[in-house]
Amino acid sequence: MQTRRDFFKSVAGAAAGAYIAGRGVSASAQRGGGGGRGAVVPPGPRKQISIGGKRVTVIDVHAHCTVDGVAEVVKGTPFERQAGGRALGADRIALIDSEGIDIQVLTINGYWWWEVQDRDLANRIVRAQNEGLARWVSDHKDRFVALTSVSLQFPDLAAEQLDYGVRQLGLRGATIGGHVSGQSLSDPKFDPFWAKANELGVIVFMHPGGADNIIKEEAWKARGDIGNIIGNPLETTYFLTRLIFDGTFDRFPNLKVCGAHGGGYLPSYFQRTEVACDVRNNAMCANKKHPREYLTTNIMADTMVLTDEGLRHLVAEMGVSQVVYGTDNPLNWPVPVEMIVNHSTLTDDQKIQILSGNLMKLLKLTPTLA
């Protein structure tokens, strides 16, 4: 099977590569996002969002970054080239200022380090990532929180890393991809990780990488960047679907798993999943509850469905408690905070829940705005 990093290189690289030098966007952010121009804005006034005359906090759950310190760890290894990317800096603060984001939830994506077979090296990479994140967050306490990277190819180690990241480094949860070398994360071998997330009650943010576990690269050789626009939601759909049908959510009922890009296709096209166990007599479903119960409790999604009607539908399907604002920063998807603030059908209370209320609770943040 083609490796994840090859896939990223070929699919995202063509589109994204050219921008990296010129636009100063980190390589790993480009991988996860799959092409597109990064937003770079000059420092300017901080945009402040109000709803009904009241200042509201805006939290962005979907934000890519890389940190210093990883390059040194992988120097001289086959992974040397993966550590690249420009680390967080003042331009990120300028960006979130300009977009009205008060607090950004940082994650390192791409998950190339899941291919590292040397356990010690794997651990050191993740340690460098998490300490780098913790350092940045500590220096910018009022604007950023972060989620731990984990070495999910070693599930027990991943559990330790999550525990350490949350308890010792003050990180708020974990970020993961949709598979480890093609293995579904619903496989019981990954239970130690899920058990730890369940125990800690922290958010797990899942970001896809073009469904290279499902679709061969050749299938994406087509116009429309469909490796990204179909591949990403597909990987997330498959990932969440397996967590449902294989009973992962039953084993770990406290899980909160947030899927990027509106949770892929799953929440927006939930009905086929919903009836599968009833209608398909070969479905062998292991889930104990009706699929919708997981959709409205364990599964969360960011708001990246990109249209007013899409967001109305997402909220109608999942319940407003499951939907959180996300931008895919620093990539330039059209997801301004106004999409929530000016939404045509959401109530003010619902808008506030999506912009920050849901995440305040889950990330255990204290409201700091008057």
Next chain:
Amino acid sequence: MRNRRDFVKTLAAATAGSFVAQRPATSLGAGGFAWAQGGAAPKRREVFIGRKRIKVIDSHHHLNIADVARVVKGTPYEPQAVTTGDGIVGPERIAWMDRDGIDVALLTQQGAFWYGVQDRGLAREIVKAQNEGTAAVVAKYPDRFIGMASMPLQFPDLAAEALEDGITRLGFKGAGISAGWAGAKNLTDPEYDVFWSKAQELGTFLFMHPGGTNGNGDPHFGGKGALPNTIGNPLETTIFFSRLIYEGTLDRFPGLKICGAHGGGYLPSYLGRTDAQCRRQGDVCSGKKRPVEDYFHTQLMADIMVFREEGLRHLVAELGVGQLVYGTDIPFGWPVTPDFILNARVLNDAQKEQILGGNLIKLLKLTPATTA
């Protein structure tokens, strides 16, 4: 790679064969199949909206033709022929339609095994048997069925020929595309222009149904939850529609009308990302001429197999009611009786009539009044 016919066979056999007898009550409250368990044929249900009798037309309705067995006998495709079971249309099928209130159904072949046949002569003979068989079913029940041509889509020229024969000689009103691709070929490859051109020339209504996964996904779709169906089907339709848009096929043939099964797959329910990418990176979308949603408002259609009112509301909002048609997937037991539309609070009476039959009456130039 596992081939399509094995896949389809597994899928069809596992589902279709044993299903009726042991059908569980679904959580969505679809009715049971009392008639199939030995009861007398029910009285034909007549659907009204207000006081107006409505002709209910099912766009998504499968059959098998037993005579295909004769053609494939002694070939590697012999096991693919279906000669018994509820895919064979007979009095039980009519009873099913009567019970649910379906007046007319568009008949498309179940499966797509013949897309794998590499011998032109054999492929042609299989399709001929399917189409002659379908025509015979229509002749037997002329007021209840409309024929849809099957085609050997792995041979674009033969596909065009079968399409023309079906429409002009056999009186079919459209054709079925039974998979999102034909073997290694994408249906947007230039060699398919001869087929699309013929479909446009004849004004053919095309109903596209996925054949399962594309084969790449087999090992991953083996888990619980019937994933080749649950994910594989909408995925295949999504890739098919995306390619038609991005490769410019719909621009080259603006007269095409193509309806995607199962709510048209994921795209109509998750349209934002498709269009947004074109605004972000126009270069990747250079093969098409119009905004993505425009294709969904004009050339691409969907059946209403989304099962829940919120899903239906979303489809109507994204595509417009004129692009949606009633479809059941009979003889598979999905919960989609006409009541799904009749009871939808988000639709007015005129919209219900459009979806249940009006759109297809117009498109296929059918007689509006039912003779039932």
